[in-house]
Amino acid sequence: MSTNSEPNSNSMRYQSISQxxxxxxxxxxxxxxxVQILNDIDLLEPDHALKVPLAELPDxxxxxxxxxxxxxxxxxxxxxTSSDAGFLYIWKTSKSDSGPxx
Numbered sequence: 001m002s003t004n005s006e007p008n009s010n011s012m013r014y015q016s017i018s019q020x021x022x023x024x025x026x027x028x029x030x031x032x033x034x035v036q037i038l039n040d041i042d043l044l045e046p047d048h049a050l051k052v053p054l055a056e057l058p059d060x061x062x063x064x065x066x067x068x069x070x071x072x073x074x075x076x077x078x079x080x081t082s083s084d085a086g087f088l089y090i091w092k093t094s095k096s097d098s099g100p101x102x
Contacts (some may be wrong), residue, residue, distance in 0.1 A: 030067035
């Protein structure tokens with residue numbers, strides 16, 4: 001009995017599916033908090049910031065900022081963030097505003 005380590009060029013190794021069945025989104029581990037923050041941002045009054053307790057974040061503030069950055073780039077939303085020992089502050093900005101960004 002011989003074993004052939006080269007794949008047969010006439011057969012597929014992996015299963016195929018319709019492109020319409022391919023998942024287009026990503027449900028990362030930060031999705032819940034990012035969705036909550038973005039929903040609150042949508043309701044935020046002008047010239048106000050969200051004040052999110054660091055103790056309530058499911059991960060480090062750096063990782064949440066990164067997740068927010070990815071989500072806001074996809075949505076075309078401009079956010080800025082700041083933090084102190086107890087809170088992460090998040091607010092809407094325009095491209096002309098300066099300061100730290102998400």
